[in-house]
Amino acid sequence: MEPAMGMGLVALMGAAATVAGCSEDLESDIGSQSNPNSQVQLAAQVGYPHRIFNKAISGEPPSNAMYCAVGAGVAMMLMSESVMSASPLLAIAIGAFVAALLNGVFSTTAYLGRNASQTRFNQYVYLDVLRNQILSLMGHAYIATFCIVGLSYVLWEQTLIGHPFPFPVIALIWGLCVGAIGSSTGDVHYGAEREFQDFKFGSGLNAADSGNITRFAEAGVRSSMDNAWFCSKFGGPATGVAFGMVVFLDNWRSTAFAEVLNGWGAVLVGLVIVLALVIYNRQIETYARKKYGPYPEYAGDIEA
Amino acid sequence: MSVAAGGEAVSTETANQVDTKGIVVGLVGIYIAGIAADAGIPYLIFLAGIGAVFATKMGADAVRRVCSYGIGTGVPSIGMLALGMGLISAMFGLALGAIIGVPYVGPIVGLVVALVIGFIVGTLANKVIKLNIPVMERCLMEIAGAGVLVMTGLAVMIAGSMDFAVISEKVITTGYIAPVFILGALGILHPFNASLGPDETQDRTLVHAYSVGAIGMTIAGVCSIATINPIAGIISIVIGLAIWYANFMGFVRLVKRDAGAGYVGTGLLPPGAM
Amino acid sequence: MTDVTIMGMLAGNLPSIIGIIIGGLCIAVGVHFVPVGGAPAAMAQATGIGTGTVQLAAGSGLTGLLAAGYMYMVMSAGGAEVGMSQIALICATGAVGAMIMISVTMLVGNWVYIYGVGVPPASAKRDYDPITKDPQAPYVAAGTVGQGLPTVCFVSGAIGGLLGGLGGSLIYCMLMWVNADPAISSIFAIGIFVVNAVLPSYNIQGTIEGFHDPKFKRVPKAIVACFVASLLCGIIAVIIPSAAMLAGGA
Numbered sequence: 012m013e014p015a016m017g018m019g020l021v022a023l024m025g026a027a028a029t030v031a032g033c034s035e036d037l038e039s040d041i042g043s044q045s046n047p048n049s050q051v052q053l054a055a056q057v058g059y060p061h062r063i064f065n066k067a068i069s070g071e072p073p074s075n076a077m078y079c080a081v082g083a084g085v086a087m088m089l090m091s092e093s094v095m096s097a098s099p100l101l102a103i104a105i106g107a108f109v110a111a112l113l114n115g116v117f118s119t120t121a122y123l124g125r126n127a128s129q130t131r132f133n134q135y136v137y138l139d140v141l142r143n144q145i146l147s148l149m150g151h152a153y154i155a156t157f158c159i160v161g162l163s164y165v166l167w168e169q170t171l172i173g174h175p176f177p178f179p180v181i182a183l184i185w186g187l188c189v190g191a192i193g194s195s196t197g198d199v200h201y202g203a204e205r206e207f208q209d210f211k212f213g214s215g216l217n218a219a220d221s222g223n224i225t226r227f228a229e230a231g232v233r234s235s236m237d238n239a240w241f242c243s244k245f246g247g248p249a250t251g252v253a254f255g256m257v258v259f260l261d262n263w264r265s266t267a268f269a270e271v272l273n274g275w276g277a278v279l280v281g282l283v284i285v286l287a288l289v290i291y292n293r294q295i296e297t298y299a300r301k302k303y304g305p306y307p308e309y310a311g312d313i314e315a
Numbered sequence: 316m317s318v319a320a321g322g323e324a325v326s327t328e329t330a331n332q333v334d335t336k337g338i339v340v341g342l343v344g345i346y347i348a349g350i351a352a353d354a355g356i357p358y359l360i361f362l363a364g365i366g367a368v369f370a371t372k373m374g375a376d377a378v379r380r381v382c383s384y385g386i387g388t389g390v391p392s393i394g395m396l397a398l399g400m401g402l403i404s405a406m407f408g409l410a411l412g413a414i415i416g417v418p419y420v421g422p423i424v425g426l427v428v429a430l431v432i433g434f435i436v437g438t439l440a441n442k443v444i445k446l447n448i449p450v451m452e453r454c455l456m457e458i459a460g461a462g463v464l465v466m467t468g469l470a471v472m473i474a475g476s477m478d479f480a481v482i483s484e485k486v487i488t489t490g491y492i493a494p495v496f497i498l499g500a501l502g503i504l505h506p507f508n509a510s511l512g513p514d515e516t517q518d519r520t521l522v523h524a525y526s527v528g529a530i531g532m533t534i535a536g537v538c539s540i541a542t543i544n545p546i547a548g549i550i551s552i553v554i555g556l557a558i559w560y561a562n563f564m565g566f567v568r569l570v571k572r573d574a575g576a577g578y579v580g581t582g583l584l585p586p587g588a589m
Numbered sequence: 590m591t592d593v594t595i596m597g598m599l600a601g602n603l604p605s606i607i608g609i610i611i612g613g614l615c616i617a618v619g620v621h622f623v624p625v626g627g628a629p630a631a632m633a634q635a636t637g638i639g640t641g642t643v644q645l646a647a648g649s650g651l652t653g654l655l656a657a658g659y660m661y662m663v664m665s666a667g668g669a670e671v672g673m674s675q676i677a678l679i680c681a682t683g684a685v686g687a688m689i690m691i692s693v694t695m696l697v698g699n700w701v702y703i704y705g706v707g708v709p710p711a712s713a714k715r716d717y718d719p720i721t722k723d724p725q726a727p728y729v730a731a732g733t734v735g736q737g738l739p740t741v742c743f744v745s746g747a748i749g750g751l752l753g754g755l756g757g758s759l760i761y762c763m764l765m766w767v768n769a770d771p772a773i774s775s776i777f778a779i780g781i782f783v784v785n786a787v788l789p790s791y792n793i794q795g796t797i798e799g800f801h802d803p804k805f806k807r808v809p810k811a812i813v814a815c816f817v818a819s820l821l822c823g824i825i826a827v828i829i830p831s832a833a834m835l836a837g838g839a
Binding site for chain 3: 285306
Binding site for chain 3: 407411
């Protein structure tokens with residue numbers, strides 16, 4: 012393969028990954044999936060019933076791995092010669108659609124099941140909450156799955172990059188990866204900031220306030236759609252950047268430097284990237300410490 | 316999950332009943348499907364899927380029992396552990412059948428190996444890592460066993476044979492094993508995870524397990540269109556969707572029952588919370 | 590009857606079993622290095638990455654596995670023998686892939702903590718960061734056990750990614766030695782990986798800050814458990830032949 016072509020493909024995969032990461036994070040914010048879910052679940056128990064969508068589909072990484080693996084499996088079936096040799100784009104679109112349907116079914120059962128299991132805390136099952144959010148969830152899941160299955164196809168297709176793993180297995184791994192990234196980056200913006208917007212910015216969340224989530228909006232009762240609006244300003248794009256960076260940096264170093272020093276060039280470049288990230292992280296850490304200063308409530312005797 | 320922590324779960328169907336049904340129906344379904352397909356009748360492969368549905372329910376019930384003890388890292392991890400063991404055991408069973416030249420021992424060998432590994436890993440978790448959950452060994456055995464049956468069942472559905480060479484070619488090399496693996500895992504994990512809370516009831520969780528198992532069966536049917544023949548695949552899809560629909564509606568009915576007056580079309584927050 | 594026999598597979602693949610055990614132990618130790626705060630971290634109530642141990646270890650280790658799988662194919666192109674030096678390179682590639690994934694995740698996580706939530710990264714387990722010597726306690730918000738990823742956690746996480754990726758890639762290489770089939774090897778590597786990632790996560794009860802955390806002293810227990818589990822998985826995995834071997838021997 013021409014080096015320019017390889018770089019183009021890697022860039023394309025990075026771009027698809029950025030969209031996928033952003034969409035995946037917004038999906039989990041609307042549904043309150045993953046760890047912020049614990050607060051939504053807790054809220055009713057500590058006396059704050061709410062109208063926020065509450066779903067958990069076995070953790071964000073496995074559920075995204077499922078959408079992507081199923082999407083790739085269906086696409087693979089459609090592309091196989093014994094069925095219809097469909098064009099990859101069409102096959103991936105249909106596969107992602109099937110995955111979005113599964114997302115709809117799993118989200119519905121999760122919302123109904125979780126709220127019905129909290130009846131004693133006065134937590135209602137609101138059918139309009141379900142109806143309003145479900146299509147948005149499915150839509151975001153569709154975009155994320157389409158992009159990830161697409162980038163897995165580019166990685167797998169023998170005339171493009173030609174990875175030896177089977178197509179659905181690659182999609183499974185990237186699905187797991189995007190879920191892990193989404194739940195560690197973008198979800199923090201939802202869980203630590205949006206769910207507790209009543210509290211002073213930067214005050215941290217005292218454990219005693221757990222479950223006291225923000226349930227009212229500018230006007231009326233807050234819905235999960237408002238959460239997507241807020242998180243799309245920062246948490247979602249940040250997740251997208253993270254996943255795009257992972258896909259791009261990892262594939263870039265292994266494609267562009269595979270020939271240098273019998274392959275050890277790719278390893279060295281990777282180590283340099285990690286080192287640069289450590290240094291950059293140290294810089295933003297000191298920036299935050301200087302900018303925000305120590306907490307005024309701190310009463311210990313350690314000098315800040 | 317601290318929410319449900321607090322000891323033994325209440326059940327209307329005992330663990331032994333669920334396990335017996337899961338193992339018997341699971342194995343019988345897989346064997347009828349496998350033998351019929353080898354005899355040249357691929358249209359019965361959906362029976363392997365039905366076996367997988369019952370095995371899913373067995374795993375879901377085990378997850379329900381073990382997770383009511385609060386295991387520290389959330390519901391999904393225990394299922395991933397068991398499914399990892401289940402995957403290895405299932406493939407080992409089928410491969411052993413191929414090595415000794417008797418493919419039909421595959422599912423049983425896989426099941427036995429999974430039970431043994433599940434027991435050893437459960438003992439390790441309890442005795443070495445000191446989790447001290449009384450039902451850990453038994454539940455890990457059940458989840459790993461259910462994992463084997465689900466994965467063998469769905470793999471037989473896609474391959475249309477119990478021969479490891481055929482499964483290897485049609486399920487593993489093509490990569491259909493990935494959706495089978497993760498749908499099997501979610502089928503076992505999702506029912507309890509989606510009903511987590513103090514008012515969770517066993518019948519609702521288990522009906523949900525049937526419906527998620529049927530989703531796995533349907534997707535396996537979709538994949539089998541490419542690997543066996545379209546008619547057999549479509550039969551599996553239709554039957555899978557029918558099982559899913561019946562159980563999904565049953566689940567919604569039980570949600571209505573459990574939520575009682577809290578099942579509302581719309582409305583502001585309940586009285587006293589505004 | 591085939592000439593693939595169980596004892597033959599076992600005896601012939603002893604190095605692979607040992608490799609799988611080493612890989613499993615790498616993953617087990619690696620999980621202890623990854624700073625995960627679980628659900629509280631997602632609310633900025635605890636130091637570390639706001640997700641589950643298994644999920645993160647699997648996410649990074651399997652990303653490394655993808656890189657290793659590609660490198661293995663490049664190394665073995667044209668039927669070239671994959672020996673020890675090639676395996677070292679493949680494992681290094683996988684390890685660095687996992688390091689990149691986890692470092693990017695931690696960095697962007699810190700962006701969110703610092704710019705989105707407005708809290709400085711701080712560890713509550715130590716008064717001073719062991720690497721930078723910065724005081725930590727004054728920067729821990731009231732009522733929490735730290736937040737974000739200070740330098741020591743970041744470095745620890747990168748080491749965890751390295752070990753996880755190394756272990757996953759080593760298991761993959763060992764399986765490729767046995768059956769030379771990327772499809773079987775990859776799915777098996779995933780299976781062995783999750784077993785070895787979940788057991789240690791029970792050991793740390795779901796959360797740990799890194800190598801400076803007192804919980805890190807529990808590593809020996811996880812090593813014992815994962816040794817037995819990997820041994821079992823290894824024995825089983827090397828018996829499974831590829832379809833090509835069955836067809837060739839029949």
